[in-house]
Amino acid sequence: MPSLETKLGMKAVRSLVRQRRTPACLSAALVSLTWATPLFLQPKQDPAPFADGTTTAGIHFVHQRGASVKKHLVETMGSGCAFLDYDADGWLDLLLVNGGPTPDSPTFTFRGHALYRNLGNGKFTETSAKSGIQRIGSYGMGVAVGDYDNDGYPDVYITGVGSNILYHNNKDGTFADVASIAGVSGSGWSTSAAFFDFDNDGYLDLYVARYVDYDYRKTPHCAEQNVRTYCHPKNFASVAGRLYRNLGNSRFQDVSKESGIASLDGKGLGVVAADFNEDGWMDLYLANDTTRNVLLKNNGNGSFTEMTLLSGTGYNSEGDAEAGMGTDAGDYNGDGKMDLVVTNYDLESNALYRNEGNWLFSDDRWLAGIARADHSLLGFGTGFLDFDNDGDADLLVANGHVLDNADRVLDEIRYSQPVQLFENKLGRFTENGPFQRFATPVPRVGRGTCFGDIDNDGDVDVLINNSGQAPTLLRNEAESGNWLLLNLTGTRSNRDAVGAKVTLVTETGSQTSQVRGGRSYLSASDLRIHFGLGTSSSVKSLKVTWPSGTEQTFENLKINQILRFTEPAVPVRQSRQ
Amino acid sequence: MRLISFRNPKLLLLLLLPWFVEDPLRSDEAGLGPYQMGLRYLSQQRHDLAEASFLQALRDPAAPVETHFQLAWIYTSKGDWKKAQTAILQFIEKKPGSSEAQYILGYSLFRQNSYEEAVLPLEKAITNLHSSAEIRKILGLCYFQLGEKEKAEVELKTAVKLDPQSKEATYFLGRLYYTVNRFEEAQQAFENAIRLDSRYIKAFDNLGLTFDGLGLSEKAVEAFRKAIELSEQMKMDSKWPYLNLGEVLLKQNLYSESIKYFQQAVALDPNWAKAHTCLGKALLREGKKEEAKSRFLAAVRLDPGLSDAHYQLGQLYRKEGNVQAAEREFKIFQDLKQKSPTTNLSAP
Numbered sequence: 001m002p003s004l005e006t007k008l009g010m011k012a013v014r015s016l017v018r019q020r021r022t023p024a025c026l027s028a029a030l031v032s033l034t035w036a037t038p039l040f041l042q043p044k045q046d047p048a049p050f051a052d053g054t055t056t057a058g059i060h061f062v063h064q065r066g067a068s069v070k071k072h073l074v075e076t077m078g079s080g081c082a083f084l085d086y087d088a089d090g091w092l093d094l095l096l097v098n099g100g101p102t103p104d105s106p107t108f109t110f111r112g113h114a115l116y117r118n119l120g121n122g123k124f125t126e127t128s129a130k131s132g133i134q135r136i137g138s139y140g141m142g143v144a145v146g147d148y149d150n151d152g153y154p155d156v157y158i159t160g161v162g163s164n165i166l167y168h169n170n171k172d173g174t175f176a177d178v179a180s181i182a183g184v185s186g187s188g189w190s191t192s193a194a195f196f197d198f199d200n201d202g203y204l205d206l207y208v209a210r211y212v213d214y215d216y217r218k219t220p221h222c223a224e225q226n227v228r229t230y231c232h233p234k235n236f237a238s239v240a241g242r243l244y245r246n247l248g249n250s251r252f253q254d255v256s257k258e259s260g261i262a263s264l265d266g267k268g269l270g271v272v273a274a275d276f277n278e279d280g281w282m283d284l285y286l287a288n289d290t291t292r293n294v295l296l297k298n299n300g301n302g303s304f305t306e307m308t309l310l311s312g313t314g315y316n317s318e319g320d321a322e323a324g325m326g327t328d329a330g331d332y333n334g335d336g337k338m339d340l341v342v343t344n345y346d347l348e349s350n351a352l353y354r355n356e357g358n359w360l361f362s363d364d365r366w367l368a369g370i371a372r373a374d375h376s377l378l379g380f381g382t383g384f385l386d387f388d389n390d391g392d393a394d395l396l397v398a399n400g401h402v403l404d405n406a407d408r409v410l411d412e413i414r415y416s417q418p419v420q421l422f423e424n425k426l427g428r429f430t431e432n433g434p435f436q437r438f439a440t441p442v443p444r445v446g447r448g449t450c451f452g453d454i455d456n457d458g459d460v461d462v463l464i465n466n467s468g469q470a471p472t473l474l475r476n477e478a479e480s481g482n483w484l485l486l487n488l489t490g491t492r493s494n495r496d497a498v499g500a501k502v503t504l505v506t507e508t509g510s511q512t513s514q515v516r517g518g519r520s521y522l523s524a525s526d527l528r529i530h531f532g533l534g535t536s537s538s539v540k541s542l543k544v545t546w547p548s549g550t551e552q553t554f555e556n557l558k559i560n561q562i563l564r565f566t567e568p569a570v571p572v573r574q575s576r577q
Numbered sequence: 578m579r580l581i582s583f584r585n586p587k588l589l590l591l592l593l594l595p596w597f598v599e600d601p602l603r604s605d606e607a608g609l610g611p612y613q614m615g616l617r618y619l620s621q622q623r624h625d626l627a628e629a630s631f632l633q634a635l636r637d638p639a640a641p642v643e644t645h646f647q648l649a650w651i652y653t654s655k656g657d658w659k660k661a662q663t664a665i666l667q668f669i670e671k672k673p674g675s676s677e678a679q680y681i682l683g684y685s686l687f688r689q690n691s692y693e694e695a696v697l698p699l700e701k702a703i704t705n706l707h708s709s710a711e712i713r714k715i716l717g718l719c720y721f722q723l724g725e726k727e728k729a730e731v732e733l734k735t736a737v738k739l740d741p742q743s744k745e746a747t748y749f750l751g752r753l754y755y756t757v758n759r760f761e762e763a764q765q766a767f768e769n770a771i772r773l774d775s776r777y778i779k780a781f782d783n784l785g786l787t788f789d790g791l792g793l794s795e796k797a798v799e800a801f802r803k804a805i806e807l808s809e810q811m812k813m814d815s816k817w818p819y820l821n822l823g824e825v826l827l828k829q830n831l832y833s834e835s836i837k838y839f840q841q842a843v844a845l846d847p848n849w850a851k852a853h854t855c856l857g858k859a860l861l862r863e864g865k866k867e868e869a870k871s872r873f874l875a876a877v878r879l880d881p882g883l884s885d886a887h888y889q890l891g892q893l894y895r896k897e898g899n900v901q902a903a904e905r906e907f908k909i910f911q912d913l914k915q916k917s918p919t920t921n922l923s924a925p
Contacts, residue, residue: 226727309907310900312892317858319888319910347758347790360896366828367862375792411759412791 048438049387049421049478050462057473058123061096061114065468066105066139067404071230072219073212074102074161074189076402078380078447078467080142080522083454084154086131087173091118092452092526094473096465097158100139103216112136113158117173118454132175138162142448142522146195146204148182149250150495159190159208159522168250183252184244189214194518196273196282197494198259198298200547203246204494207261207284207518209268212236224409230402233290233323238267241286245302260304266291270327273517274338275499277359280549282499282517285313287324287342297359310360313340313353317363322348326449326521329514330384332368332393333427336503336512341370343379343397343521346413350379350397352429369429370395370422376413377420378402381449381521385460387421389480389532391511395422395429398446398464398521416443419464419472444469451519452526458483458560460530465523482533484542485562488515491569492548499547502529506536533559610634612644624651642671649681661685676705680712683719692719710740714749721753729753744773748780755783760790778807782818789825797825816845820852823859832863850880857889869893884913 065075079097086093096114112134116124128134138160145154153169164186167175179185189211195204214236222231243261244252256262270287277283281298288294292314296304308314316322323345329338337355344350349371353361365371381398388394399417406415418439422429448465455461459476466472484504488497500515513529533539539557546552546567557563609617615630631648634640645668652661662685669678683699686692699716703709717732730753736746751766764787770780785800804818823838839856846852857872870893876886891906 309891309911310895310903312895315888319885319914367830371828372792372794375790411761 045437046434046479047477048434049432049476049480050435050438050474051477052442052472053122053461053475054471054473056122057116057475058125059094059096059116059471059473060126061098061111061116062470063096063098063465063468064101064108064110065099066101066108066110067468068102068104068106069228070102070104070216070219071222071228072102072104072216073214073230073233073236074139074141075099076230076404076467077141077191077211078400078445078522079140079465080192080448080520080524081450081463081465081471082143082145082156082524083450083452083463083526084145084156084524085118086115086154086156086169087117088153088171089118089120091120091456092454093118094124094450094454094463095133095143095145095156096463096471097140097143097448097522099141099467100136100160102139110136113140122455127173131173132177133158133167135165135177137165141190142192142209143524144193144195144206144518145524145527146206146498146517147495148195148204148206148246150203150490152495154496157184157193157195157206157208159186159193161189161214163187164190164193164208178250182250183254184208186210186242188239190242191269192271192518192520192522194271194273194284195496196284196498196517197246197547198243198273198282198284199245199302200281200300200493200499201246201248202490202492202494202548203248204496204498204517205246206244206252207241207271207273208244209241209271209286210239211267211269211289213239224403227405227409229405229409233267236267238265238288238291240264240266241268241271255302259302260296260306264294264296264306266294269325270342270521271518272327272329272340273498274329274514275501276329276338276355277357278337278501280545280547282547285327285329285340287327288321289323289325290321292321293324293327293342295359295361307359311353312363313361316348316351316365322351324351325378325380326382326398328383328519329516330393331512332384332395332424334392334509334511336510338514341382341384341395343382346378346401347375349373349375350382368427373420373422373431377417379420380447381464381523383449383451383462383520383525385451385462386530386532387460387476387480388423388478389459389483389534391481391506391508391532391534391536392424392426394424394432396420396449396451396462397422398444398449400443400445400447400467404468414443416445418443419446419474444472446472448522449520450523450525453485453528453530456485456562458485458530459532460526480532482536482559484531484533484539484557484559486529486531486544487562487564488527488529488544488546489564489566490546490548491567492550493546493567496527497546497567498527500529501545502531502542503545504531504542505540506533506538507540508534508536528562611637612641615644615647619647619651624654627651642668645671646675646678646681649678649685653681653685656688658685658688662689676702680709683712684715687715687719690722692722695719696723710736710743710746713739714743714746717746717753718749721749721756726753726757742773744770744777744780747773748777748783751780751783751787755787755790758790760787763787764791776807776811778804778811778813778815778818781807782815782821785818785821785825789821794825794829798822801825814845816842816849816852819845820855823855827855827859827862830862832859835859836863848879850876850883850886853879854883854886854889857886861889861893866893866897881909882913884910887913 082095083092115128115131115133117127142159144157156167158165166179168178191209193208198205242256245255266288273282281300283298284296286294295307295313297307326343339355340353342351352365354364377399379397384393397420401415421432421435423432445467447467461476462474464472490497503512542554544552611630611634615627618627649661649664665681679698680702683695686695713732713736717729720729733750747770751763754763767780767784781804785797788797801822808815819838819842823835826835836859842852853872853876857869861869873890887906887910891903894903
């Protein structure tokens, strides 16, 4: 297959040939040949792999952060987004969480959260008012999506400063707030949340990260160069996250204390649930701001053991805690183990912890090249994605500073910052040049970021909820390889199959992925498992290991299709000990 | 590298010179009293004899009050800051309006790391000697150490404005900007300092750090190499540029080359725990676990309070499967972290 560069080059040559047929164009061509490098000799620029499809998709939401003169910390945090198929029509819809006013915000009309239904033709239509999800609760932060009652329709959990809302999906396009009845209203400042089945009982449990103990009435006055700025998180005490166990009757029980979660200190922002030691129990990784990140091993008995220090995932290589924002787990080096990425503050670097097995991780941010990127950027939303379907996990990072007056008070650091796309080349990451050229001129204040295939064309699209701005829907237009998209439905396991592990073998090698809980920053992504297959023409074998322990193997699968696998009602093979 | 390395109080000498010239008791005649003898010895740079003479003079209750001042000067030049403080306080008790005395007091307190106490006398000195760039510089450094960076910036900028040729004030202004991550201004300040002294090793070294902060690693390497070149030419044995260059090279995954520079840093200061730790990290990246371990062990032996070294050692033990030893090191690491959380004032 000729490369895009070659094709463009030939097109340019044909263009010149055509010009020579008419005298008018001939002179133009001669000028071109005399005074400038001929087009076909100029370096070719690949088109960007993503295009901004926000407006054409019909998304008119603008995030409202309620900025006030009091500079409340919450105004800096932005909000999350989600890809979910709330009407179960096979097309990913999207949800954008809105911030809100603080007690000191100037008066404005708060428009609430926004739910958009995917029409399947590249367009979305807003259904917020009808759905009931627009309801204004506390200041909106994060979103988690999960079918907690296994009824086949995704439910939505929205976190905030004060209390959280659990929206039960009524299966008719509407939602009902059941947080109080379900026992998950929470309290304090909640941020990211993750649905995952920590006790493997077939029902999704819920982890809710919490940030700091914040009182609007007691916010201190902080300044940089005599200009009032937002306060550093060190001015506020941390609060522990909460773990809610799903009792299976649409009620949850707060098990933070007995699970060990309540005793963990940290300013929680990001969370990802994955099985890091492949024992069939989902573990947790928490990205904390200015306090150590935390890795928790699921003991399989309702409790967790902290593995942070022993694993080497809590600090940078100097032993310093960083400003963890977003996080994701994925297998970037193709060894079958879930590695970790964490976005950090400017002048720090984003962390990449390579899973060596046996709870050992290696901080490979420099080795893998992601730390060498621009130090002036402050990362929030992030995720592993194979944007070019070449069979490996690339990385995307949404950036944006927290100080809205950064342009005034900081050197060379800007409030609005470009998104970064890191291309994986044999375990080393380099920024994708065409994307860099695309994203740099349109910096935004990036925050919550979610990933999913909105047009079912086999590549991963991205949605970024920008703080105080319109969102960015990045439509994947990459020249890409073959693919497979798996929609897993649990029966004995939780219906969303969160925790399922899939290993796929093609003629070029094998890949592993897991259905993860949480991910990124304040956001929820498509739960379908996406595999880029590069030039592979078929899938030799594909093994699904369900959270229940049941294993299924499929052979000789066709490529470039969306496959639905349903867990057998009777165990095929128990692999868990 | 300590932030403050003010070792040459030349200006202090100039400041005090009027006292010798204008002393009403000064005499060249034979049969001088102990005070006059002290002055003579002082003018001959024979400080021990001068000190003895002044102390003898003080046995007489009628000794001139300036005797305390002269003694304070001698102690200042000897670096005996505590004694200088005591002597000058005795002088100030009798002559509280002396700006020069306030400066000596402030400076001696500054040198004893008593930054908060140093501020008031330095401010009093400025009242009458407002044109002194030197006092502004010392006051700026006091504010810096106290974490009052905005006040520090005002004083250091004033110092540079009053004496644009002061390479130290320019350098410290750069350090201030570097510490608060204002790299572009830091770069400008260090480049100005280098224009004032093209052989200013510290300025080149800090310019390298600034370029590293700006993500300009090639320029950082160039600046560090220049600092090393000057250090070798001048036989100054500056250890920091070797360590800083090693760290930049390590970030670029150039393990062997970084090891070379860390080894040179260790050779220049074998008791430098940080350099041993850095060397250990580079060796570990090259897969030389045993050598790395010996470096980490050396680091914790040399400086048991270096949390980073305990963290590295803990990681290494963990990878060896020695969980007990790893947990022991992590416990020390956590205890140290709780005692002294990271602060950016400790930057080189």
